[in-house]
Amino acid sequence: MATHDTTEATDSTTGPSKEVVTWKTKLRYFLNSDFVRSSPYWGIPFVLMGIAVYGGIGYNLAISFTDYAGIGRPEFSNLSLEMYRTALADGSFRQAAFQNFVLLVGFTSVSLALGLFLAVLLDYGIRYKETIQTIYLLPMALSFVVTAQVWLWMYSPGNGVLNVFVTALGFGSIDWLGNPRIALAAVIFALVWQFSGYAMVVFLAGLQSLPSDQFEAAKVDGASTAKTYIRIIIPQLKQASVGAAVVLMLFALKAFDFLYAITGDYRPPNGTDILATLMVREAFQYGQWAYGAAIATMLLLLSLSVIAPYLVYQYRQGAL
Amino acid sequence: MVEDNAPDSRTDRDAGTEAKSDGGRYLSVEEIPETAPTADLTWQERIANVVPSKRRGLKYVVAITIALLWIVPFIGLFMASIRPLSEIIGGWWHIEGMTITFENYYQAWNHSTAPMSVALRNTFIVTIPAVLVVMLLGVMAAYPFARFEFPLKTTLFFLILLIMAAPPELVAMGNYNALQRFGLFDTYMGLILIHIGWGLGWVVLFLRNYLLGIPKELEEAARIDGASRYQIFRTIILPLSTPALVSVAVIQFTWVWNAFFFPLVFMRSPELYLAPQALPLMRGRVQVEWGIIAAGSIMTMAVPVILFLLLERYYKRGMVAAVAD
Numbered sequence: 188m189a190t191h192d193t194t195e196a197t198d199s200t201t202g203p204s205k206e207v208v209t210w211k212t213k214l215r216y217f218l219n220s221d222f223v224r225s226s227p228y229w230g231i232p233f234v235l236m237g238i239a240v241y242g243g244i245g246y247n248l249a250i251s252f253t254d255y256a257g258i259g260r261p262e263f264s265n266l267s268l269e270m271y272r273t274a275l276a277d278g279s280f281r282q283a284a285f286q287n288f289v290l291l292v293g294f295t296s297v298s299l300a301l302g303l304f305l306a307v308l309l310d311y312g313i314r315y316k317e318t319i320q321t322i323y324l325l326p327m328a329l330s331f332v333v334t335a336q337v338w339l340w341m342y343s344p345g346n347g348v349l350n351v352f353v354t355a356l357g358f359g360s361i362d363w364l365g366n367p368r369i370a371l372a373a374v375i376f377a378l379v380w381q382f383s384g385y386a387m388v389v390f391l392a393g394l395q396s397l398p399s400d401q402f403e404a405a406k407v408d409g410a411s412t413a414k415t416y417i418r419i420i421i422p423q424l425k426q427a428s429v430g431a432a433v434v435l436m437l438f439a440l441k442a443f444d445f446l447y448a449i450t451g452d453y454r455p456p457n458g459t460d461i462l463a464t465l466m467v468r469e470a471f472q473y474g475q476w477a478y479g480a481a482i483a484t485m486l487l488l489l490s491l492s493v494i495a496p497y498l499v500y501q502y503r504q505g506a507l
Numbered sequence: 508m509v510e511d512n513a514p515d516s517r518t519d520r521d522a523g524t525e526a527k528s529d530g531g532r533y534l535s536v537e538e539i540p541e542t543a544p545t546a547d548l549t550w551q552e553r554i555a556n557v558v559p560s561k562r563r564g565l566k567y568v569v570a571i572t573i574a575l576l577w578i579v580p581f582i583g584l585f586m587a588s589i590r591p592l593s594e595i596i597g598g599w600w601h602i603e604g605m606t607i608t609f610e611n612y613y614q615a616w617n618h619s620t621a622p623m624s625v626a627l628r629n630t631f632i633v634t635i636p637a638v639l640v641v642m643l644l645g646v647m648a649a650y651p652f653a654r655f656e657f658p659l660k661t662t663l664f665f666l667i668l669l670i671m672a673a674p675p676e677l678v679a680m681g682n683y684n685a686l687q688r689f690g691l692f693d694t695y696m697g698l699i700l701i702h703i704g705w706g707l708g709w710v711v712l713f714l715r716n717y718l719l720g721i722p723k724e725l726e727e728a729a730r731i732d733g734a735s736r737y738q739i740f741r742t743i744i745l746p747l748s749t750p751a752l753v754s755v756a757v758i759q760f761t762w763v764w765n766a767f768f769f770p771l772v773f774m775r776s777p778e779l780y781l782a783p784q785a786l787p788l789m790r791g792r793v794q795v796e797w798g799i800i801a802a803g804s805i806m807t808m809a810v811p812v813i814l815f816l817l818l819e820r821y822y823k824r825g826m827v828a829a830v831a832d
Contacts, residue, residue: 239704
């Protein structure tokens with residue numbers, strides 16, 4: 188039978204013939220392995236990913252150490268951390284980083300909480316479950332740009348639905364996206380509308396994979412439904428919630444589209460500037476490529492600090 | 508009575524050991540499990556069971572209220588799109604004297620700066636190849652990770668995983684530069700290639716996990732019969748991974764169709780604009796043209812939403828598989 192891989196191949200030669208395996212034999216087996224012989228197939232996607240993603244990241248990293256301003260060719264003879272220093276000293280960068288952090292944490296925690304609530308509600312047995320689930324999940328199929336138009340319409344100071352509620356309650360009309368102190372909360376709410384269905388689906392899958400006898404055992408012991416969920420069921424969703432949190436954070440890091448589409452310009456509403464919008468503005472509006480690259484690198488670090496612990500944890504668990 | 512309940516107690520049928528002349532279809536009285544339904548309820552009891560208790564009622568009220576809240580933005584958008592601007596400016600929820608018109612759709616379709624007719628066609632031109640090629644290349648790249656041993660496998664796998672964490676802004680300048688150099692800037696070819704390279708990360712990850720679940724024995728049997736790797740791939744792996752490929756197709760379609768950042772950076776000619784790019788341009792200069800924006804939004808979201816509704820099962824499976832092993 189043909190061998191599966193290199194390890195099997197070398198094993199079968201050392202076994203019966205007791206021949207010392209030289210690196211040449213190993214190389215020959217490796218070159219004859221299915222992996223190498225099928226390289227024309229996996230080679231194309233690997234090269235494409237390499238260029239589109241790692242080429243891009245490498246280029247970004249390289250020019251972040253220069254003072255390239257988008258004209259001519261970048262000068263690599265004089266590398267420094269100047270751009271990073273400038274960014275860290277810049278007030279608008281620090282504000283964007285802070286707002287990015289608030290967006291990340293606020294959006295993720297609210298989406299998780301709402302998703303968990305909806306999942307428990309639906310799991311508890313309800314008719315038309317599928318329809319309700321579809322409604323919660325539907326906004327995920329929308330483009331950030333469409334979501335932005337929808338919520339511009341909802342938040343509109345003159346004729347938005349939300350202000351009707353607010354004025355009906357006896358308050359003055361609120362300019363949700365125009366007031367820098369609440370604009371970020373308004374943005375977070377719109378994103379929660381779009382993505383909490385995701386958390387719900389993940390939690391629901393987690394809930395449905397739990398054996399139902401736990402629930403019954405708790406009932407026999409006289410625990411109330413709420414208590415059963417809080418004490419027994421929800422703690423078992425840890426794995427699902429960590430996974431959902433990571434994906435939600437990655438969604439939040441891609442909120443650039445939404446913020447751009449609200450104003451139709453590189454500058455989002457006051458008080459909602461995040462690292463991504465700042466970076467794109469610097470690089471593609473003002474032509475400060477090196478500065479933009481430095482901001483993008485720091486955005487990657489932020490993103491990695493989110494996903495790396497999760498990946499390491501998954502790897503240790505052998506789940507990868 | 509026993510006969511009536513037979514289908515319900517079918518699961519307990521196998522418990523009985525002695526041979527049954529009727530093929531085990533009916534149970535003797537002693538065999539009826541405790542869980543079997545009891546005698547028919549009276550009408551009063553039936554009605555009491557159907558009318559929700561206060562707690563059950565509350566549950567429905569909460570679930571339906573949230574569902575309504577979730578759907579209000581869609582209703583608002585739809586109402587704005589089918590009514591003239593003068594009617595919606597005072598609030599689209601006033602439905603007395605409502606005029607239904609498709610003028611907004613017509614205007615959005617033939618918009619002077621950003622015609623949706625062109626933008627939607629352009630979006631199709633980009634999305635369809637980007638999805639089909641990602642499916643094929645994705646399964647080709649995932650197969651080695653699922654089946655072969657090779658040096659640096661774990662490292663490479665981690666490098667692919669990290670693509671998911673990379674913000675698109677990070678690769679924008681590098682790709683801008685590369686596309687300029689290859690003469691692909693401001694062309695669909697360039698945009699499609701970027702979408703493919705970018706999408707492959709999660710697709711490879713997802714398909715690898717799926718392929719690991721296909722038993723190796725199937726392939727080994729085929730190998731003994733003399734099938735080549737290529738034949739195995741084509742006749743066993745591809746057909747068996749169809750459900751996963753459908754998930755990939757739906758999710759990738761939604762992402763590429765909805766993508767805004769890459770078109771913004773790489774497509775500069777107005778006649779090449781994609782639908783998400785064209786949408787913010789419809790706002791109008793003097794007055795915000797809510798009706799036209801709403802009609803344009805509905806046109807932009809129609810295709811991915813219909814796809815989602817048709818293939819929701821696959822969509823959910825793909826989304827959940829991204830986090831659950």
